[in-house]
Amino acid sequence: MTTEALLTLKEVTKKYGNREVLSDISITISQGDCIILRGSNGSGKSTMLRIVSGLIPITSGQRLLKHSNLLIGYTPDRLSKLRMTSTEYLTHMGRISDIPKRNLKDRIRELHEFFNLEQSDSLKMTHFSKGMLQKTNLMQAMIKTPDVLVLDEPFSGLDKESTGHLLHSLKKIKSQGTSILAAVHDPLLASQLESRTYWIRQGRLTKEDVDSSSDQKAAYFELEGVLNQDVVDLLPNLFPDITYKTGDSGYMLFTFMHKDYREFLPEFVHKGGEIISLTRKELR
């Protein structure tokens, strides 16, 4: 292991019963890394994140830490809406982590400030929005400043504004030196975190080849148009990196990276799609 490597999985295999979900997984997370994990539903992303976090045992292979005190913060894909305020919840989590009472109060205030979340004495998590809940989810993972922050679909279900806030927070966390490992479905969000991407397919982990041209890496496209729903339903299989939703104008809005446009555009037209507008955008 190099000096800066924080955590390494070496030839890790995970079985649930007789079923092998992960095979021969090797990866190193180093200081300052931001690693995105992708893969279809049920491919094993959550399993790998839980293994990295030390929450479930591996079947074979090795999980090596730089030192035994390495702090790993884990955020599950969602947090339950509990009948308590975020402060009460974090106080509870902090006590479990043995943080002295005085320091804990300061840390909880600091975290609310960091995530720009009002520290209310009365608003219970049952009344939180998805964005507020996700911020609380992150706060619990950061109650002690982690060396590695592990995130399971942190943007899932968030609206555009909350996504922007969270992205900003994650960039800040990263700039402060915490390494990040996250399962992120949306390639556009992933690329904004200036990360490297790994895919899990058939239980195996592969690193995504990235075109080193920064011009291409920084570009993405938004296509407003009309496309038959039967074809839309096929898109995740044909173009797993393309996301779509109904845009403000009522048309479908497809977002795709530069690498997909040469194949996606002819396919879109060929399958009867009608383009209303096409805009090239820059990530930064």
Ligand SMILES: Nc1ncnc2c1ncn2[C@@H]1O[C@H](COP(=O)(O)OP(=O)(O)OP(=O)(O)O)[C@@H](O)[C@H]1O
């Ligand atoms: N505790 C468990 N016991 C048995 N099988 C499990 C367990 N946890 C997960 N699995 C199975 O392992 C496979 C991988 O699940 P995992 O949740 O890791 O996938 P994922 O990539 O995170 O999926 P998704 O994107 O849908 O959340 C799935 O087939 C799942 O049913």
